[in-house]
């Protein structure tokens with residue numbers, strides 16, 4: 353088996369890994385590779401058939417995100433929320449209607465889906481990304497780090513590991529990592545790894561035509577949150593939301609029927625006229641999740657000080673949104689961590 357050498361290797365082609373790649377290039381460094389286990393880039397940013405099955409929204413205080421979108425000249429737009437929204441708080445009671453204040457700042461979405469950010473970040477580094485390549489072993493050997501994948505061996509001078517902290521245990525480290533680090537890695541919840549998303553595409557925005565915003569909120573129902581997910585140009589009409597985890601173990605067809613029946617009750621029979629239906633259970637995806645926790649709705653504590661240090665004699669840094677001291681868990685945090693990883697390695 354041949355060994356390929358690069359000055360820098362980044363494990364993971366999600367938002368943090370691609371931000372680091374972009375940052376290396378901004379510093380004039382081209383001698384790097386990105387190794388990605390999935391067959392596509394983006395990690396927890398995944399847009400399929402126009403539906404953001406992973407990350408969708410950012411807010412005005414996500415300044416790293418705003419800066420990157422501006423640098424990459426990507427457009428954003430406000431989450432649609434005009435009209436009556438529905439709150440289902442009791443299965444016996446009739447729906448409760450409410451309206452969002454159209455003057456207060458709404459969550460923002462990226463035009464052409466969140467994957468537009470990923471594609472733009474990766475555009476100058478496509479030839480450096482190797483997909484379908486799972487890293488299984490990392491060894492320190494004098495001044496180099498050896499990386500074993502299922503197919504090929506690599507060496508590098510400096511390594512950025514961006515995979516979710518809990519998945520680091522899937523990689524064998526030959527030289528032992530400090531106990532303080534391994535404990536934190538094992539305990540850091542992977543943000544949104546328990547989420548199930550659903551999205552539906554329609555010919556017409558039938559809910560808007562009824563004066564509804566498309567927002568349907570309920571912790572007690574099959575879909576806990578649903579939102580209008582039409583595109584920025586308003587010529588593709590979609591609804592997208594989060595599925596109740598109680599439906600996880602049903603068959604796909606039983607789950608779909610429960611979801612449609614519930615939405616039919618509040619949005620009417622036209623919900624069944626969808627032209628496309630998509631679902632993704634992130635807990636079933638081994639590239640994001642291993643031992644999933646149910647129902648983690650509060651943002652856990654991220655950015656532990658162990659992630660602000662270098663390992664393997666200054667050659668290894670752990671990155672990724674869960675390591676970020678700012679906006680941990682969010683896309684904004686992933687960008688922050690990607691920038692910080694390159695700064696910590698003092699990449700030249």
Ligand SMILES: Cc1cc2nc3c(=O)[nH]c(=O)nc-3n(C[C@H](O)[C@H](O)[C@H](O)COP(=O)(O)OP(=O)(O)OC[C@H]3O[C@@H](n4cnc5c(N)ncnc54)[C@H](O)[C@@H]3O)c2cc1C
Pocket residue numbers: 363364365366367368369387388389390393394395396397405406407408409410485486487488514515516519522523543544545547548549634639640671672673674681682683684685686
């Ligand atoms: C359903 C869902 C909804 C979300 N909604 C929002 C939202 O609205 N707003 C927001 O700001 N954030 C949201 N997030 C969070 C956001 O997606 C993340 O903050 C961000 O995408 C994390 O990027 P990352 O690069 O740190 O990690 P990841 O995207 O997880 O990237 C890590 C990469 O490492 C790869 N990998 C794993 N193991 C290996 C291995 N052994 N070898 C090689 N590669 C490996 C993975 O395939 C992956 O591509 C959401 C996430 C999900 C899942």
